[in-house]
Amino acid sequence: MFSVTISHMNELNSLYDLTGGETGLRTLVDRFYDLMDTAPEAKDIRALHAKSLSQSREKLFMFLSGWSGGPALYIEKYGHPRLRQRHMPFSIGDVERDQWLWCMNKALDESRFLPSVVDHLKTRFAEVADFMRNR
Ligand code: HEM
Numbered sequence: 001m002f003s004v005t006i007s008h009m010n011e012l013n014s015l016y017d018l019t020g021g022e023t024g025l026r027t028l029v030d031r032f033y034d035l036m037d038t039a040p041e042a043k044d045i046r047a048l049h050a051k052s053l054s055q056s057r058e059k060l061f062m063f064l065s066g067w068s069g070g071p072a073l074y075i076e077k078y079g080h081p082r083l084r085q086r087h088m089p090f091s092i093g094d095v096e097r098d099q100w101l102w103c104m105n106k107a108l109d110e111s112r113f114l115p116s117v118v119d120h121l122k123t124r125f126a127e128v129a130d131f132m133r134n135r
Contacts, residue, residue, distance in 0.1 A: 014069030018117045021070060022061075029061045031107040036099075045099045048090045087132050097129045104129075
């Protein structure tokens with residue numbers, strides 16, 4: 001079976017390619033927001049979002065595309081992400097961070113990504129989510 005570790009990633013492919021590009025990232029983002037929309041574990045962060053999650057799905061997909069080394073769709077459309085600043089209108093502490101990561105880690109566990117890719121993404125998402133706290 002084809003196997004790859006993150007240390008080989010740069011020689012082979014970008015993270016974008018390792019996740020399956022647009023199809024893989026959209027599947028991840030859709031599962032992430034489906035979980036946020038339905039799981040009691042995520043009820044506080046669901047309440048922070050708009051009634052429809054379609055805008056959030058599109059924006060997170062576009063952001064992750066560039067963030068993982070693929071097309072910089074978010075920047076092309078909205079400019080520099082300034083993620084921390086864009087999250088300032090929402091009160092984000094440990095509880096909210098943990099709920100966000102609960103959804104993302106579960107979506108990653110259910111994904112078809114290689115285990116090394118899942119581990120790498122979990123670590124990187126945990127760092128970004130930590131940085132998003134503003135209280
Ligand atoms: C730490 C917990 C987090 C919470 C509670 C949170 C919550 C939110 C909320 C409420 C919105 C606005 C959605 C709407 O308008 O309905 C948003 C937007 C967004 N979030 Fe998060 N978020 C978190 C972490 C993250 C992380 C870790 C990332 C990236 C890896 C991220 C990426 C984005 C992006 C790209 C947008 C769209 C920004 C824009 O253009 O307005 N968020 N988030």
